[in-house]
Amino acid sequence: MSHNIAIIGASGYTGAELIRLIATHPSFKIKALAANSKAGLPLAKVFPHLRHLDLPDLVTWEQIDFDQIDLCFCALPHKTSQEVISKLPKSVKIVDLSADFRLRDPEAYEKWYGNPHSAVEMQGEAVYGLTEFYRDEIAKARLVAGTGCNAATGQFILRPLIADQVIDLDEIILDLQCGVSGAGRSLKENLLHAELSEGSNAYAVGGTHRHLGEFDQEFSAIAGREVKIQFTPHLGPFNRGILATCYVKGELAEVEASLRKAYAEEPFVEVLEAGETPSTHHVRGSNFCHIGVVADRLPGRVIVVAALDNLTKGSSGQALQNANLMLGEEETAGLMLAPCFP
Amino acid sequence: MSHNIAIIGASGYTGAELIRLIATHPSFKIKALAANSKAGLPLAKVFPHLRHLDLPDLVTWEQIDFDQIDLCFCALPHKTSQEVISKLPKSVKIVDLSADFRLRDPEAYEKWYGNPHSAVEMQGEAVYGLTEFYRDEIAKARLVAGTGCNAATGQFILRPLIADQVIDLDEIILDLQCGVSGAGRSLKENLLHAELSEGSNAYAVGGTHRHLGEFDQEFSAIAGREVKIQFTPHLGPFNRGILATCYVKGELAEVEASLRKAYAEEPFVEVLEAGETPSTHHVRGSNFCHIGVVADRLPGRVIVVAALDNLTKGSSGQALQNANLMLGEEETAGLMLAPCFP
Amino acid sequence: MSHNIAIIGASGYTGAELIRLIATHPSFKIKALAANSKAGLPLAKVFPHLRHLDLPDLVTWEQIDFDQIDLCFCALPHKTSQEVISKLPKSVKIVDLSADFRLRDPEAYEKWYGNPHSAVEMQGEAVYGLTEFYRDEIAKARLVAGTGCNAATGQFILRPLIADQVIDLDEIILDLQCGVSGAGRSLKENLLHAELSEGSNAYAVGGTHRHLGEFDQEFSAIAGREVKIQFTPHLGPFNRGILATCYVKGELAEVEASLRKAYAEEPFVEVLEAGETPSTHHVRGSNFCHIGVVADRLPGRVIVVAALDNLTKGSSGQALQNANLMLGEEETAGLMLAPCFP
Amino acid sequence: MSHNIAIIGASGYTGAELIRLIATHPSFKIKALAANSKAGLPLAKVFPHLRHLDLPDLVTWEQIDFDQIDLCFCALPHKTSQEVISKLPKSVKIVDLSADFRLRDPEAYEKWYGNPHSAVEMQGEAVYGLTEFYRDEIAKARLVAGTGCNAATGQFILRPLIADQVIDLDEIILDLQCGVSGAGRSLKENLLHAELSEGSNAYAVGGTHRHLGEFDQEFSAIAGREVKIQFTPHLGPFNRGILATCYVKGELAEVEASLRKAYAEEPFVEVLEAGETPSTHHVRGSNFCHIGVVADRLPGRVIVVAALDNLTKGSSGQALQNANLMLGEEETAGLMLAPCFP
Incomplete structure (x- = not known):
């Protein structure tokens, strides 16, 4: 069964790594790529190493039609991430790669990140995304918070x-x-x-x-x-x-x-x-x-x-592993590529 | 349809790159890995980045049962390669990654490599392995000579x-x-x-x-x-x-x-x-x-x-592309992985 | 005989390289370091590798008392350099490391750099700073234009x-x-x-x-x-x-x-x-x-x-070599340090 | 006052670093460079970055006329070093950069290095070369043992x-x-x-x-x-x-x-x-x-x-600092060059 995927924050390294991994995923299809500062550009202008892929052009996240999307990766900076995620429709599953939903305690968040959390109500909902230790909760979650690398x-x-x-x-x-x-x-x-x-x-x-x-x-x-x-x-x-x-x-x-x-x-x-x-x-x-x-x-x-x-198991690979669980796919799908050495 | 693959010279970088690529190939199965100086070792001792793969231990090339093998990659140094290849059974298809069968003229070979060719009779048989330009000959070849990177x-x-x-x-x-x-x-x-x-x-x-x-x-x-x-x-x-x-x-x-x-x-x-x-x-x-x-x-x-x-399109990726043709598989099988950037 | 030196643009790499070289020069003494965007800071905050040197704090170039200065290195970006140099007192010898006085023809300057030259009258005066070929002119010059690396x-x-x-x-x-x-x-x-x-x-x-x-x-x-x-x-x-x-x-x-x-x-x-x-x-x-x-x-x-x-012979070393000539010092003074290998 | 210097083991990195530093030393003159495996070669063949220096060709250490030498740096591998040093004339001061005389206890030496010490009598004589803490002993020593980096x-x-x-x-x-x-x-x-x-x-x-x-x-x-x-x-x-x-x-x-x-x-x-x-x-x-x-x-x-x-303060710079003390020179002579950044 095929799943439609969106990535918000596609112009950063974790965004690019998500795309690299999903490129060989058997059942995920990238439907939308957002990067507000680069909206309108083809992705190949931002990441020429991905030019061989047939991908949608960059848009703003507000332009995404979320009715079509099964799961959305958010690879935005912290603080921005919580603002965007709090506005996304509840029907969309979300894997957040930022720091915004990692800390369940709003005070701890403010202590470490310097700003009050603007989506406190979602902090409780988010499941901490360390797959090997939160597998069952992640499989049932709507919002998963990727860990720090x-x-x-x-x-x-x-x-x-x-x-x-x-x-x-x-x-x-x-x-x-x-x-x-x-x-x-x-x-x-x-x-x-x-x-x-x-x-x-x-x-x-x-x-x-x-x-x-x-x-x-x-x-x-x-x-x-x-x-x-x-x-x-x-x-x-x-x-x-x-x-x-x-x-x-x-x-x-x-x-x-x-x-x-x-x-x-x-x-x-x-x-x-x-x-x-x-x-x-x-x-x-x-x-x-x-x-x-x-x-x-x-x-x-x-x-x-x-x-x-750090970009794979520490961030985007972990995110994909979680997304596999959330969408009922094989946990390892798209993730078994061998290390690139030398 | 599944094909059984051997790699001779598996302890060098082009050998390792072949294994990395074949690891995600849909129909190639590595049956034998040879590296005479490391025979007896598990591959993970020589290339720890490949430890997650279920691979046979290293053997000498003489220990390989070629009756089981459909195609053999030779990733040996030049000169050694011609000596080994000339002894392999004619039933096995071969992709040679060395310089030994690139030059059709024995004099040219001796001029550039400093030694007389010891398998002159096979020089004529070998097809030059630049896939995009020798596609049809490669598909029909028994012996393909990978190009210099x-x-x-x-x-x-x-x-x-x-x-x-x-x-x-x-x-x-x-x-x-x-x-x-x-x-x-x-x-x-x-x-x-x-x-x-x-x-x-x-x-x-x-x-x-x-x-x-x-x-x-x-x-x-x-x-x-x-x-x-x-x-x-x-x-x-x-x-x-x-x-x-x-x-x-x-x-x-x-x-x-x-x-x-x-x-x-x-x-x-x-x-x-x-x-x-x-x-x-x-x-x-x-x-x-x-x-x-x-x-x-x-x-x-x-x-x-x-x-x-140089290790992929310049060598092992090219070799796999040729092997796909020689075995009647999709030319791009196992080769569509995206570049690893940054 | 001791010479007092100023460096304008001391917060860039060529500025730092000048200071590194002058640190072992037998007769040059750094009297003023200017970097307008960093004025007020000790140099060690900008280049910690130079912290062992007894150097004046960074100032704006306008704060330099040029009566005390024998020779001034300008390590500013092009365009800014010509504007600053045209305002410096005529009594000060100048080695400019920017592109501003390399091209004698104002049209050529504008063609390659995209802006009209604002100190055209000085373009004729400047000597091209490739020491080995302009030695005599450099020795007599007031303004020397360092070459591109x-x-x-x-x-x-x-x-x-x-x-x-x-x-x-x-x-x-x-x-x-x-x-x-x-x-x-x-x-x-x-x-x-x-x-x-x-x-x-x-x-x-x-x-x-x-x-x-x-x-x-x-x-x-x-x-x-x-x-x-x-x-x-x-x-x-x-x-x-x-x-x-x-x-x-x-x-x-x-x-x-x-x-x-x-x-x-x-x-x-x-x-x-x-x-x-x-x-x-x-x-x-x-x-x-x-x-x-x-x-x-x-x-x-x-x-x-x-x-x-590029930073030494291609830029700051060349500049020092020229300054030696302009001030009547041994051409090699401060410049015989061996390469740093490995 | 000028001092004549020999370096044994001049074909390694610490040997090259000694030469680089001594090149700007005011009173040290390199009289002999030994590297038994490269004897007969000009140093520039082994270290092209030192080709501008006027240096003696490489010899075997046995060919050095030690009557002419005030101080000898030994930059040999451990074990070889003790064998060579035990044969050098007692009139020559020695700074050893190997591990051979760092440990005063022969048992400790054997435990860490795996072989019995062959010049046990000299282990007691050697002064540990961490200049800042053994300054007085170093100044009086004939044999100083450079520390590990x-x-x-x-x-x-x-x-x-x-x-x-x-x-x-x-x-x-x-x-x-x-x-x-x-x-x-x-x-x-x-x-x-x-x-x-x-x-x-x-x-x-x-x-x-x-x-x-x-x-x-x-x-x-x-x-x-x-x-x-x-x-x-x-x-x-x-x-x-x-x-x-x-x-x-x-x-x-x-x-x-x-x-x-x-x-x-x-x-x-x-x-x-x-x-x-x-x-x-x-x-x-x-x-x-x-x-x-x-x-x-x-x-x-x-x-x-x-x-x-590690090559300078951790090894060859430390050695030169010690040699300065042993020969009555300014401790910092030849050592004040600024770091090479970037």
């Missing part, structure tokens, strides 16, 4: 460990490198090739990155008590990929068992053989997440390293 | 122009940049990240690159007279992609018309809108070739720029 | 060959790759890391790049007749460096002899051994230009390849 | 904090990214551009990196008790630079004060303004180390980030 990576490491009570909840450090596409197609000096290539730097040091809002919400809910981790992201000179190195206190055997159990049946998350650690190179362009577990030389300490592609 | 790029620009007699045959300059995967997974000092990143250099300057053997053979055959072009490759700090900038003497309208006519019906080769020129970024990881045509400010001179991915 | 590279190859009449003036093709710092610290989508890394593209194809104005002016003057070359620049995924591959018609012996003669005594321009070609990696961060000469397989055709660092 | 970075962060007892000694995590030149000019698959660019991975996870031997030795000595840290290095797609992110337990004010006090008078180590964190981009090619200190949102936890260039 860093937040997804950290949760793939930590959710099972917290749920299984195999690590010290007060001693979790997540150190992470993110590729530059995570910052979007935005004209900022620090995203220029000349500023970014050939080096590395930390940012949002000290616990100020917004994805901490998601970690706090989710980990505390799992643990049944407040859990606050330390989290330092770094910006690396590569386009795609997140590598998260997580320091926990626990026993290797328990940590490894917890992760293996959690992902034994998962098509996209793989726990590597003992001693192996992953590389972002080996997940680039794909929906896979690789996880490695190693004991530290210090007893009682374990290091877990996870790699995924 | 640079050679493919240059021919996409020049074959129609020579055939249509719209350019001066004695004044052709092909200046080209190639990504580093074109040199294979070989341990050479100049391929190290520290030596290659953040800069550029020419190599094989002065008409010594081996792909000139293919240009000479093909262009002279088309023209019915000897055609020798100037060709300078450069090694660029990127992994995938060839950008060829070709300087010809002719009239824009005729050059453009010749190219548009040649590729009007082609699924993978696209001539851009007037004034546009391509970028390797926009074909990365895909089987597409983009061509742009621009008049120089000097009357009677035209610049044609082409971009493709 | 691509224009410098092409001229290092072609000026001797044209002057010595060893090549066909109607058959010159200059194909060139430029690193991204050549585009300045400007917020443009195509300069983002995600858009530029891992690939290559041509731009200004067909003879539309502004540096052709310089080539036309200089080469025609040397030849005593109109000379128009073909020139295609490419943007490569590296920060510093220009690699120019030039196709000429002539005899190798004559071409090589012409270049060797021209640069035999030059401290910064080196003609490599026969058969060698240069790499931008080996001049990065330095004021050196390496030139290689190779005969093509086609008789009567020669390829000359040149490499330099 | 990662080890230097971690110690710049942690030595003052341990000495001042402002952090919990059992809760130190050092997470670090290192550029690829840290692995030397070695032909390993994982150092190829195609394998390394566009991604990141951890290595030596779990406390197996050899530089931990230095951390254990030094930190335990300072603390007067055993101190063992957790340390995870990552390999990043850049050539130069180390970025270390260190998680400690302590109070921001005390941590910051400790670092500011330690480096107040240091010419090369700078503690950034409160809230600022460093970037490797801003120390590239220089001898500077930038350190930033930030409080985590969790009380009692602090993050310290340090950046330096």
